[in-house]
Amino acid sequence: MYFKTLLLLLCVLSMTPLLVYGEPDERNKLVAVPDTCVALREGRNCYADVIINWQQPEIGNYCLRDATSKHIMQCWLKQQAGQFNYAFDSVETIAFELINSDNGKIIATTQVQLQWVYQNRQKKRRWRLF
Amino acid sequence: MLHNQLKPYLKLLFISMCLWCNTSIASNRYYADNTLEPTTGFAWDWSAGAGYYIEDSFLVGMDSYSDGLELDLNLALSYNRFYLDIDHSQLSGGVIIGYSIIEQFNWELDIIGTNVQAGFDDTGLDFYNTGTIDELAGIHTRKYDFNTGLRLARRFENSQVSFEYLHDISNAHNGWIINSFFSHILPWRNWEFRTGVGISAFSDDFTNYYFGITSDEATANRPVYSTGTASSLVFEFHAEYPLNQHWVFLGGWLSTWFSDEIANSPIVSQSYQHKAMVGVRYVF
Numbered sequence: 317m318y319f320k321t322l323l324l325l326l327c328v329l330s331m332t333p334l335l336v337y338g339e340p341d342e343r344n345k346l347v348a349v350p351d352t353c354v355a356l357r358e359g360r361n362c363y364a365d366v367i368i369n370w371q372q373p374e375i376g377n378y379c380l381r382d383a384t385s386k387h388i389m390q391c392w393l394k395q396q397a398g399q400f401n402y403a404f405d406s407v408e409t410i411a412f413e414l415i416n417s418d419n420g421k422i423i424a425t426t427q428v429q430l431q432w433v434y435q436n437r438q439k440k441r442r443w444r445l446f
Numbered sequence: 447m448l449h450n451q452l453k454p455y456l457k458l459l460f461i462s463m464c465l466w467c468n469t470s471i472a473s474n475r476y477y478a479d480n481t482l483e484p485t486t487g488f489a490w491d492w493s494a495g496a497g498y499y500i501e502d503s504f505l506v507g508m509d510s511y512s513d514g515l516e517l518d519l520n521l522a523l524s525y526n527r528f529y530l531d532i533d534h535s536q537l538s539g540g541v542i543i544g545y546s547i548i549e550q551f552n553w554e555l556d557i558i559g560t561n562v563q564a565g566f567d568d569t570g571l572d573f574y575n576t577g578t579i580d581e582l583a584g585i586h587t588r589k590y591d592f593n594t595g596l597r598l599a600r601r602f603e604n605s606q607v608s609f610e611y612l613h614d615i616s617n618a619h620n621g622w623i624i625n626s627f628f629s630h631i632l633p634w635r636n637w638e639f640r641t642g643v644g645i646s647a648f649s650d651d652f653t654n655y656y657f658g659i660t661s662d663e664a665t666a667n668r669p670v671y672s673t674g675t676a677s678s679l680v681f682e683f684h685a686e687y688p689l690n691q692h693w694v695f696l697g698g699w700l701s702t703w704f705s706d707e708i709a710n711s712p713i714v715s716q717s718y719q720h721k722a723m724v725g726v727r728y729v730f
Binding site for chain 1: 686690
């Protein structure tokens with residue numbers, strides 16, 4: 317009985333990968349791993365140690381920034397590749413941009429998506445008696 | 447035997463659960479995030495999983511460290527103010543049907559129906575055990591009870607305190623039960639820790655039905671036993687961690703300590719019971 321239960325469990329487990337990692341995209345030269353952060357409940361902050369890698373065909377001056385706030389996270393001078401360790405701590409998906417710091421042009425984008433397991437149901441608070 | 451008959455249905459239910467998709471939220475009547483409050487119209491959600499448990503049972507003759515796998519099936523149905531909640535996600539869970547009478551300013555008053563005490567016979571408390579336990583041989587069957595009553599709960603942000611007055615309507619023990627429970631949910635990074643402590647009181651009818659020994663059950667090693675109202679203290683701790691959008695790891699610990707009226711019964715081997723479990727759950 318236990319064996320069959322375990323077998324069913326493993327069958328279901330195999331339907332979904334337990335670890336969520338980003339698929340490297342050769343065309344996108346900016347990659348975040350993992351690219352998904354899963355919180356237990358909707359509306360709660362999610363935490364993950366994210367490694368952001370970038371690579372370019374030419375040596376140059378590049379900066380990594382938050383795509384929404386445009387806050388510069390790190391810049392590299394005369395580099396062709398770089399890595400940034402990012403402590404993800406957010407209640408929403410965060411997108412990143414790699415820009416050429418000489419002309420401000422956006423070269424590549426990536427994002428860390430936020431997911432949750434339990435969806436919050438809108439609570440209806442009202443006075444009710446029968 | 448019963449399990450063998452149910453096996454195909456359980457398998458079908460489990461597979462159909464795998465193929466169905468629905469949003470889900472956690473539910474346990476003892477915790478502040480339970481979903482037993484009124485919602486407009488029909489609403490439902492479910493989750494399923496399995497876990498490994500280890501248990502230190504309080505009945506005489508039972509393996510003091512039994513272990514095994516058990517299914518973790520949860521189903522919450524509600525229609526306006528009526529609800530049915532089958533919750534095994536936490537060790538304090540169970541089956542409850544209810545009707546929400548009042549809900550205002552985080553106070554809730556419900557009429558509920560629920561099982562409190564598992565039945566047992568000379569095979570013990572283990573549902574799958576069919577062999578007679580020598581120390582329990584000759585005792586009458588104690589039925590599962592079904593109790594109805596009122597539940598008053600007050601929610602705070604992550605905490606809840608609740609009181610229940612229940613009375614058996616299944617003609618098992620025909621007694622009353624009073625439950626009080628305080629719980630707190632503590633998030634830490636992506637983890638969620640849930641702790642709760644409860645005190646319960648049981649009428650003498652309840653205590654004597656389950657733990658008393660009548661003259662026709664008495665043996666040389668099992669004297670007649672009659673007692674009064676009893677109480678118990680419950681502590682539980684759970685941890686949940688999201689493995690991905692649908693899979694959750696969970697671990698839990700439940701300890702129950704019984705008052706002397708139960709602990710001194712000839713069919714009770716110790717004044718406490720511990721249960722621990724680890725498992726995974728698929729949330730639809």
